[in-house]
Amino acid sequence: MYLQVKEDVKACLRLASKVALTTDSWTFRATESYVTVTACFIALDWTLQSYVLQTRALPESHTGTNIAAVLLSAVNEWGIPSNPPLVTDNASNMAVAASEAGCNPHTGCYAHTLNLAAQKGLKISDVSRLLGRIRRIVSFFHRSAVAAGILRDKIELLSLPKHKLIQDVCTRWNSAADMIDRFLELQPAVYAALTSKEICSVNKDVSTLSETDISNAEEVLACLKPIRTVTTVLCTEETPTISIILPLQN
Template structure:
């Protein structure tokens, strides 16, 4: 079509975007980030190692600072493949390289990480002030409390019921039917996640909201066959 409209027009190829457009965008963005970082008096860095769904390991470093207008600013400095093991020495090298590359040494950067032993060692080797992530510390404290026998047993039962309704289409339909009959919101049950302590609260809160519908659904004929343990739990209580 373009050849017919304008034979002299050359359609941009993949190589054109790879070699010219994307590098130009990167250079422009990098210049803006470097300009913003130069205006910062102090900088905090967050460093986190993670694994993609393709089981590829990466490390992301983000810079945070307060600008002259007292607005919080954050910039992802790099997300790079980490083929070596995530030892403290390797992570320290990644940190130092990023600080040198972005000329942040004079900003006296503090590094915020989780409580993983390798991250603590990395920051110690790099010689930067270390701040442990408050959210991670809070999660560890709450998870320890959630492991108390009585609490863990209660959460385990609720978690098993929630998982049952997520995996069984018959149970899910029974739950919707009873929600409509009882005039309850058509909300799905929530299953907690270990890395988020507040997800346990969300799971319990949603379960209490839907408890009449859940109980009625579990006592229905189709669910009695699929989830017979519910009656055993009721008799024990």
């Protein structure tokens, strides 16, 4: 089955006038390292085609030279014309790999660029402290079944959307935007729950946000929303995205 599918994919690649590659290296939870190579091209019927060509183990160091060897091997194995365009993240080893493999042009992933910018912004001390306060409140309601029940009651009493608070994930910057967005949506219920007798009597570590904190959270969310929207648009798999980078940037 693998050999048949491989021949079918190679036949499609031969019909393409230009094939672009994307690649990334990653480490499995068992500390085993791999490199994945994906091919993208526009078919004769003007549809975007994308194939994951291979995922190969790379026990050696993820240097640019070693990744370049994987890329060159993939180009030869799959019959891809030499010097294909390449999209990677912005890591320095990927720039070296693209140069040594002769991939031209080499384009840094725009979504990864946005991610780096957003992560840098979230590390600003005032923003980081604000996120920490919100995170503690969200974690409290996630840990305590009693508090979660009180929050649900307050949400219903205030006729707010019956949503749950969202906990951010450190590896996904847009989850911070999601956390702030949901927190602000439910903030009246969160305040009512935290100041209720049931919680005040047993909880001394989690406090409500001040009006200044709420105002700052709204400003942070206003900054993050356009970036989150752009990232969502870039996640499409049915249309090329490189042509919309400049409009999105503007």
